Amino acid sequence: MSARLVSSLNLRPSTRTKLQKAGFQTVKDLQETTPIELSKEIGISNNEALNILQQIKKNKVTSISASEALQQERKLCPISTSCEAMDQMLGGRGVPVGKITEFCGAPGMGKTQLGMQLCVNVQIPQNLSGPEGEAIFIDTEGSFIAQRAAEIARATINKLNENSVTECDPPMNFDIVMSKIYVSKVHNCDELIALIKVLDEFLQEHPRVKLLVIDSIAFHFRQQFDDMALRTRLLNGLAQDLNKFAQSYELAVVLFNQMTTKFIISGKYNLKDQAALVPALGESWGHQCTNRIVLYWRNEIRCAQLVKSPSLQETTVHYQINSTGVRDYQADSLNSKRRWEELYDI
Amino acid sequence: MSSTRKLTRLNPKLGKKTIYKLNSFPRTPVNTTKELFSRTELELVECCNFKVETARNIQKRAAKWIVPEFVSVLDMMTENNSPFLATSLKGLDEALSGGIPFSSITELVGPTRSGKTQLCLTLSMLTTLPETMGGLGGGVCYIDTERSFNADRLIVIAENRFPQYFGKDERGQANLDKMTSSIHKMDITSSKELTKRLDELQEFIIENDVKLLIVDSIGSLVRKEYQNPVKKCGWGGPLMERNDILLQQASKLKYLAESFRIPVVVTNQVITRNRSETVLPRECFRPIKKSREEGPEVTAALGNTWAHSVTTRIMMNKFHIRNLSNLKFTILNDLFPPNLQELTIVKSPIAANITIYYTIENEGIVEFVYSENIEKEDKRQQEEEIGPMEETDKSDAVPSQSLDKKKRKSDVAEWFISALWA
């Protein structure tokens, strides 16, 4: 600690200059003084002097060994997506806790519904090997519809009831499930940033919150930004805050991102200009999430492709979205045919 | 926008010194919450010489001031009891669990004459109806950019659909007057004007008790003003500008929809593009037509960025039967009216991707239900006794002469299904 330069301390500029003018080069020089001495010498308040000295004393950051980390990781209970294939893709049991997972997809891929499904699934009780937590849903696009969430919750509870072996009380109560999903609708990116800034208080009040969904991170950041460097900076700051929450409150952070069309101008005469569908918010944002999954259609089947993960293989799985929520893809074309028959009474 | 508040109003007030320091921020003074949140904590510390804690506190206090509250879903559900506007198309209402959702944007996409405006007019009419008749008993704000609003048509729809309520008698005429006077049309000719109007719309909505906001159409203005942005300049420039305008309009519409708890319906055109020449990626959307079908592809205009902004998207199209031979078409012609149209939910947080069929009649848009149609035809045929048998058989030149009528129909239906879903 002693060789650290005073200029690298988290202080306001005027204090920093005062310290340097008074000849304090490294933290070692500071350690030899007392608050009163310091405040008198450089002319700052006693409080501020104490603050400086406390800053150099505290030593919060420690390291742990990988085996301890392994135990910690295993303690965390992932959140199932209700689609077994997708759970498998995400490491066996679902969306990992303590990390940021981003789902990108074109409109109509079922991102919001996936978010609702996760909000319900996070509440599966521990005796059914669920995380038994609460959920926060930050809605920026205005697409959270309570009735749909209720539908998904009912279907999920019914499914659990069918599967539960013990015949005692029902595993989840509908009203309780609905009361444990906290929704906040934000209307512009200032509100979003502000919300993240005060979120730690909410998390302290609600320690059971295990899931934070932002649907979508991109919407407000894609407009009204002339200064792209500023946008990058704000987004990165936001991501870093989210990372901190994910770690310290053991949250699963799930972000939804939009897709945007990127033009690749080849510049060569023999090649056509190309366009590709890429996740929005640009290259630098791509580094911020730990896992990234792209959702897309292929031959009328919904596909989810894991494109980025530090710990898992790149894979593609199928899923479907029906009235009960997110489910495994069933390969029968009868499904749609039956629908037709029901609809038209044939 | 709404949450941009002057920092001087923060309560308890910030010290004069703090305000002064924030004002002296180099290049862009920090006066509002918006400007405050586009600065990082480090910038505040470095540029205004705040203590680290002070900077953090100012941001936290301002954040608490503007942050929207958390509401549990349970409370959300008890708050709004009927958050849907019934469209009178039974299949669509069922799929959307009640109709056009409140507090969000619903987009109708379709080529000309597919009935977008008809549906908008029908919805307007329904909104003005008293609540006892399934309406919302409120006004409608109809923003018309294509001059497609037709008051005569509105009256025709109303009279045909509710002949009793909008009868020829005095009461009916009074009702009609009331209906037409609570639908407010606004003509708008440029996208800038539209953005401006949307800003000013709050007052109008309160004054006229508007319960439905329609923009018909959102795409026409920007598409006229920014023609062929991709071909001309590629990425950047006009296309960015266009997307920016659209996103701004989208977030304004969303804000209105949410704060007034009203449904917002916008219409949009379609573009066709040749499969082989397309530069745009095709996986944006689930293909509406089957991939083996030839010919140009039909998708919604305005691109992907806009598509993200709408909550529900409904595609309206002329009814196509895939790979039809002429022969079979004659059979189907018997069963399906020629003006049949189809309507597909392409994007919705509520519904599955289902398709329903409708026709445009005097009553506006009417859902076409296969079984009802058969019954109708059955009735007609029973009335005409022997005649119809021969008539239908003529059109059917293939083997099925010996089969009885019912069997043939179920065959046709089955074939039809396989054609649709194969």
Next chain:
Amino acid sequence: MLQTDVLSTGCYGIDELLQGGLHPGEVTEISGETATGKTQLAFSATLTTICANKNNKVLFIDTVSTFSAERIRTLFLESDRFDHSRCQGMGEEDVMNRIRIAKCFDVYAVMEFIEDLRDHLENKDKDDNVYTNVKLIIIDSFAAIFSPLLGVTQTQGHSLMITLTRILRNLAKEYNIAVLVINAAIASNPNNPISVFSSTKSKPSLGMSWTFMPDVQLYLTHCVENKIENEKNIQQNYVYTNRKEIEVIMKPKICEVHRSRNGQMGKWCIFYMGGNELFTHDDII
């Protein structure tokens, strides 16, 4: 300097570019586009270093919570590169205990931690010294902690970055430790002038002043054809290593040397990620 001191990254082609691997006393930067295997390379280097000598320790400073102990364990147990070490009696527990992880989410935390580390290294005689014999320090990622701070309105962010790098460099020189810093990429229009490929559309983040900080700068990109049409290029190939058959998704990636103080700049190689390994062409054939 003895060749044995150089730490292998576990990927032959990349070692070649680095003239043997990560050199102690130097700061090596790996930057690159998303999902090009930066973190995988770090994991690979971690395990290779740990397995090279039974005293070696690795310190992983994790700022974006990418570290996955489960992944490290799987790599160690399943990859046949480490069969040799396993035969020598290195147990899972032992390996895992020699990797230390520090989770820091802002630059001040990283600085505090590194100063603490220096204190520990100075007092070698302490009994419970967990940091003696640390051979490799990895910071994943540098960009995440600095990019919110770098702005035109103030210079403190830049000066913090320079200070931290200087501290790291001193530490590396004094205690003969290799430092591996992972950095992100940002878009670069129309293309990246330093890259040997004209099609590279991105460059390392953190700006110009950063480019002079590391001794070696590696840059990872996806192969270009891939960017445009993903699906055509994904073929399933099978690679036969000593014993096991590993399924590799053939998505080629390029690693090039952007800057190097002692090696040749502009060299590059193609590598693949698959199974639990990073391969270069030589490994595959």
